[in-house]
């Protein structure tokens with residue numbers, strides 16, 4: 001539980017007086033009134049972005065008695081948490097869906113429990129029904145055997161490579177300057193895979209299953225092409241040591257709850273952020289302007305990677321854009337009844353190549369008893385599908401599904417097609433370690449720049465997750481409080497970079 005707010009937080013020198021009507025708590029239903037557009041509205045802290053990171057930061061800061069204004073471009077809160085009702089009942093997630101690493105100390109557990117939300121049983125990644133390209137069930141290996149046999153070999157291969165790289169780095173640091181081993185060379189994760197595949201002499205059928213696994217275990221999970229993913233950093237983006245659950249009713253219940261009582265300005269597209277020793281100013285499309293001594297910026301990495309979208313003055317260090325931003329897209333399809341194997345967590349198709357189109361469908365029936373299949377596409381495959389219209393996308397889905405279930409498979413009664421890469425307020429799904437990224441990249445992404453603080457999934461030690469984003473918001477709220485206390489002459493000092501979240 002957040003601490004009780006102090007009676008009144010003293011505004012810092014430089015904070016502009018608050019115009020009485022400028023900041024109205026609970027104004028979550030629209031942008032600022034036009035009449036206020038020209039004047040600069042003041043707060044103690046500006047939070048840019050009402051995703052789970054921004055809302056966590058705002059809630060924590062507001063609980064300390066600060067005047068916080070949250071600027072959000074969309075007409076809803078939640079950002080990459082976005083759940084929609086289905087015609088068959090229940091809700092499904094178009095963004096994040098799993099609480100990864102569900103254990104007793106999961107950071108989202110208190111929120112989920114307080115809201116009384118149920119979670120599904122743990123997702124069983126070994127429960128899959130695999131089909132051959134021409135139809136018919138793959139019979140010679142179970143999904144579990146495939147995973148044990150092939151991905152473990154692949155991961156062992158990468159582990160060996162990383163050990164060799166660490167040994168080379170240790171030798172280089174022990175040697176006198178200019179001598180010693182060459183610095184470790186990072187390679188795309190595709191390289192060890194292909195090397196292994198070449199030496200493995202697999203049958204065509206086994207190769208297709210290996211491609212399926214490469215695609216699901218790496219490209220879909222990490223939302224990037226195997227040619228972009230760092231082999232040295234593969235596995236660094238650790239989740240918590242347990243399994244994944246789905247949240248019944250959808251993940252955005254969490255952000256709905258966090259937003260309650262906060263001053264969130266929906267429909268406020270921030271275009272410029274300037275800062276100096278006296279404070280931060282944020283300007284939004286339409287002319288609204290905001291000022292505060294501090295800001296917490298939670299813009300997605302994909303947005304930061306396009307510097308013309310939100311212009312920073314002075315410009316941000318290049319390191320703020322240096323990790324990879326990938327894409328994971330979903331095609332959510334709803335039927336009145338399931339026609340597919342009901343208890344297999346995943347319905348998959350062997351893959352003739354690495355393109356991975358329509359190769360994996362998550363079966364919501366197995367976990368939440370919803371007659372819903374969710375096709376997952378990543379990276380280049382996802383970008384290719386984003387360029388097509390919904391009707392064409394669904395045609396592709398039906399062709400694949402009829403290859404699995406026969407010509408009688410009916411079209412879905414409802415569908416949703418996501419386009420996270422094209423979304424101007426996300427520009428992708430989540431971050432990944434690109435080839436050559438150093439291990440401490442998340443610290444560079446999260447380090448403050450003057451009075452600007454940075455939170456969001458990409459800045460977290462658990463990147464690419466909702467709980468990592470949440471913790472990063474709390475981390476930056478604490479940093480802002482420490483910086484305020486230190487400026488006000490208190491003894492508190494800002495925690496060093498990368499200490500939490």
Ligand SMILES: Cc1cc2nc3c(=O)[nH]c(=O)nc-3n(C[C@H](O)[C@H](O)[C@H](O)COP(=O)(O)OP(=O)(O)OC[C@H]3O[C@@H](n4cnc5c(N)ncnc54)[C@H](O)[C@@H]3O)c2cc1C
Pocket residue numbers: 048049050051052053054071072073074077078079080081094095096097098099100268269270271298299300303309310328329330420424425426428429430455456457458463464465466467469
């Ligand atoms: C398809 C998909 C599947 C995923 N699956 C999982 C999963 O199963 N489990 C998991 O833990 N995580 C998953 N994730 C990742 C998870 O959703 C994110 O890590 C998390 O939601 C990020 O939160 P955030 O607050 O950092 O960013 P966001 O939620 O993106 O919040 C940033 C906010 O900034 C706003 N914004 C952008 N530009 C501007 C602007 N110019 N002005 C004002 N506001 C702006 C955005 O609209 C957004 O609301 C998934 C993500 C996607 C897209």
